[in-house]
Amino acid sequence: MKSPINIMKRICLLLTVLLLGTSARATAESEKLNICLILADDWRADCMGLLGHELVKTPNLDRLCRDGFIFRNAYVLGGDRGAVCMPSRTMIQTGVSYMREQISTPTLAETVKAAGYASIRSGKHGNNPNNLDKVFDQHPTSHQSAATHADNIIGFIQENAGKKPLFLYFAPVEPHYPHAAPKEYHAHYQADEIPMPPNFMPMHPFDNGEMLGQDEQLVKWPRTQKNVGGTLARYYASIEYMDAQAGRIIEALKQAGQFENTIFVVAGDNGMAMGAHGLIGKQNLYELGGMHVPLLFAGPGVPKGDTDAFAHLYDIYPTMCHLAGIEVPAGLDAKDLSPVIQGEQPKVRDTLFTAYIDGQRSIRDERWKLIRYPLINKTQLFDLEADPYELNDLSTNPEHEGRIAELSALLETTRKGYGDTDPIMVENPQPEEWSLPAVIPSWGEIERSRNRAKAAAKAAGKAIPAFKPIQQTGPHPASVEIETASEAGGFSKFPLPKSASGKVTANQNVVKPLLGSLVDGKIAEDFGPIFNNGVESGAYKMDLGRAQPVAAVTSWSYNKDKHRGAQKIVLYGSNSATDPGWDLAKFTALGTIDTTGGAKAKFTAASLRAPAGRSLGQFRWILWAVYPVTERGGGEHTAFQELAVELR
Numbered sequence: 001m002k003s004p005i006n007i008m009k010r011i012c013l014l015l016t017v018l019l020l021g022t023s024a025r026a027t028a029e030s031e032k033l034n035i036c037l038i039l040a041d042d043w044r045a046d047c048m049g050l051l052g053h054e055l056v057k058t059p060n061l062d063r064l065c066r067d068g069f070i071f072r073n074a075y076v077l078g079g080d081r082g083a084v085c086m087p088s089r090t091m092i093q094t095g096v097s098y099m100r101e102q103i104s105t106p107t108l109a110e111t112v113k114a115a116g117y118a119s120i121r122s123g124k125h126g127n128n129p130n131n132l133d134k135v136f137d138q139h140p141t142s143h144q145s146a147a148t149h150a151d152n153i154i155g156f157i158q159e160n161a162g163k164k165p166l167f168l169y170f171a172p173v174e175p176h177y178p179h180a181a182p183k184e185y186h187a188h189y190q191a192d193e194i195p196m197p198p199n200f201m202p203m204h205p206f207d208n209g210e211m212l213g214q215d216e217q218l219v220k221w222p223r224t225q226k227n228v229g230g231t232l233a234r235y236y237a238s239i240e241y242m243d244a245q246a247g248r249i250i251e252a253l254k255q256a257g258q259f260e261n262t263i264f265v266v267a268g269d270n271g272m273a274m275g276a277h278g279l280i281g282k283q284n285l286y287e288l289g290g291m292h293v294p295l296l297f298a299g300p301g302v303p304k305g306d307t308d309a310f311a312h313l314y315d316i317y318p319t320m321c322h323l324a325g326i327e328v329p330a331g332l333d334a335k336d337l338s339p340v341i342q343g344e345q346p347k348v349r350d351t352l353f354t355a356y357i358d359g360q361r362s363i364r365d366e367r368w369k370l371i372r373y374p375l376i377n378k379t380q381l382f383d384l385e386a387d388p389y390e391l392n393d394l395s396t397n398p399e400h401e402g403r404i405a406e407l408s409a410l411l412e413t414t415r416k417g418y419g420d421t422d423p424i425m426v427e428n429p430q431p432e433e434w435s436l437p438a439v440i441p442s443w444g445e446i447e448r449s450r451n452r453a454k455a456a457a458k459a460a461g462k463a464i465p466a467f468k469p470i471q472q473t474g475p476h477p478a479s480v481e482i483e484t485a486s487e488a489g490g491f492s493k494f495p496l497p498k499s500a501s502g503k504v505t506a507n508q509n510v511v512k513p514l515l516g517s518l519v520d521g522k523i524a525e526d527f528g529p530i531f532n533n534g535v536e537s538g539a540y541k542m543d544l545g546r547a548q549p550v551a552a553v554t555s556w557s558y559n560k561d562k563h564r565g566a567q568k569i570v571l572y573g574s575n576s577a578t579d580p581g582w583d584l585a586k587f588t589a590l591g592t593i594d595t596t597g598g599a600k601a602k603f604t605a606a607s608l609r610a611p612a613g614r615s616l617g618q619f620r621w622i623l624w625a626v627y628p629v630t631e632r633g634g635g636e637h638t639a640f641q642e643l644a645v646e647l648r
Contacts, residue, residue: 034253057188074267084291093132122150189234199390218280221436267316308366374423519542540643541621551614552645553622553645554608574587
């Protein structure tokens with residue numbers, strides 16, 4: 001028999017080993033590098049003191065990055081809407097081109113959280129992928145000032161420093177219009193003292209497809225020293241204010257003893273023309289225009305330097321992970337820039353591609369740049385070495401016909417690699433001439449017109465064929481039953497399912513492809529996956545694994561004010577052994593769900609059901625096809641958060 005003393009010794013030894021192991025794990029966690037991502041809104045690539053701007057005051061970020069690494073040719077890949085910040089911020093999270101039909105890789109927030117980080121994202125709410133940001137431990141969003149968001153992050157630092165490595169994502173709305181800043185910052189900039197950009201013009205010389213967009217309506221035509229100068233003065237003040245709040249976060253890290261252990265990434269989500277070429281906004285592909293952004297790295301292991309190597313903004317994802325020692329997921333379009341930072345190779349791209357909606361495409365190398373405007377059948381060619389401000393279009397010079405052909409072929413090949421399927425030429429181009437209309441339509445009217453056109457084009461066959469509501473026939477027609485609730489757990493007749501019925505996929509028009517959320521048994525006061533504005537032919541499809549008798553098909557939605565939540569869909573089924581794709585001719589029509597005229601409630605469940613003891617049919621595949629609710633298309637108004645199939 002073992003003595004009690006020996007038993008106690010063994011217990012003490014075991015506890016010591018366990019405590020040492022726990023301590024070692026805690027030490028390993030605390031030794032990981034923190035990450036601080038500072039992302040300003042609408043920040044031009046040259047508007048920082050360290051980057052050579054003579055007026056803008058950014059002392060805090062200058063000090064932070066003066067021993068860091070600068071990418072002078074960093075660009076947003078592009079955007080599918082006037083609010084370029086939405087696809088830009090989404091791509092930072094996904095590391096994947098916004099033109100891809102579906103995304104299956106983990107997000108940046110998911111990857112960092114899996115590495116053991118405590119995380120916060122505090123910043124703007126509008127035109128931001130808020131669903132993706134829910135993965136952060138804290139994700140306060142609002143239209144409040146940069147100071148409020150800095151306060152949130154400083155509080156997070158004080159609460160969590162030393163416990164876990166930190167991921168801090170500071171994403172204020174500044175310097176975006178209305179260029180907010182306290183009076184003391186505005187006092188530093190006088191409109192009549194602001195010089196115009198070297199490529200300033202009173203009017204843009206042709207219709208680039210965005211002449212009356214939201215940003216362009218911020219300053220009257222023609223552009224003048226007075227009206228552009230006033231806008232720039234407010235813009236510069238807002239940048240300085242943003243810098244001051246970033247400085248407070250930097251100081252908080254120092255006070256917490258975490259500054260020396262933090263990787264910093266400083267960037268803008270997109271640029272702004274601000275008078276260049278007669279434009280104001282971000283909806284263009286000129287240098288120092290819409291897509292060119294600041295991008296700087298600083299912190300442990302980051303040497304002092306700069307480069308003209310091409311970078312896309314979403315390269316932040318793999319680069320930041322690599323610098324922090326976090327494993328980078330496979331399958332990203334984004335490239336790791338750390339070999340350039342570390343001097344291991346001069347570049348990760350030979351050329352740079354950018355895009356805007358369906359009306360602008362660009363390709364450039366180290367010297368030559370081609371911009372293509374498909375909707376007006378126009379091409380521009382610039383020699384950036386001799387003409388960095390793009391004032392001399394060489395496209396009509398016969399000497400450059402060969403170069404235009406070469407760059408056009410390169411553009412065609414390159415854009416396909418990003419998932420770009422929009423035509424580079426159209427059969428009936430619009431005229432390039434443009435003049436200011438006597439009555440300027442509102443930006444909202446322009447967007448509605450554009451969305452109607454997009455909806456018509458997509459319904460013509462890009463996705464699934466156009467369809468009409470189904471008239472139920474036969475001796476046992478299905479019926480639609482509806483239940484509303486004031487809270488997510490308030491459904492009695494149609495309670496939320498606890499497990500998934502099958503695997504869900506979406507066609508190419510989905511813009512929030514959080515497909516797992518459609519079958520996770522949860523519904524919240526937010527939007528689920530939705531389709532592009534104006535989509536008349538979007539669809540979700542569920543694979544049940546094998547053909548089975550289907551008794552009912554149900555969907556749940558959250559209704560936000562008057563904007564989203566109404567369910568208007570047509571349901572189809574197929575018993576095909578293989579995926580029938582999106583061709584409705586291969587499906588059997590089951591029925592239509594339409595709750596758009598029903599009573600308003602916070603949550604709605606709508607179920608297409610067979611009579612008792614019957615089934616809708618034997619199916620493996622169930623397809624929810626979005627039917628237009630308004631002229632803008634069902635994608636804007638149908639936002640399911642849960643889908644389920646009930647088997648007989």
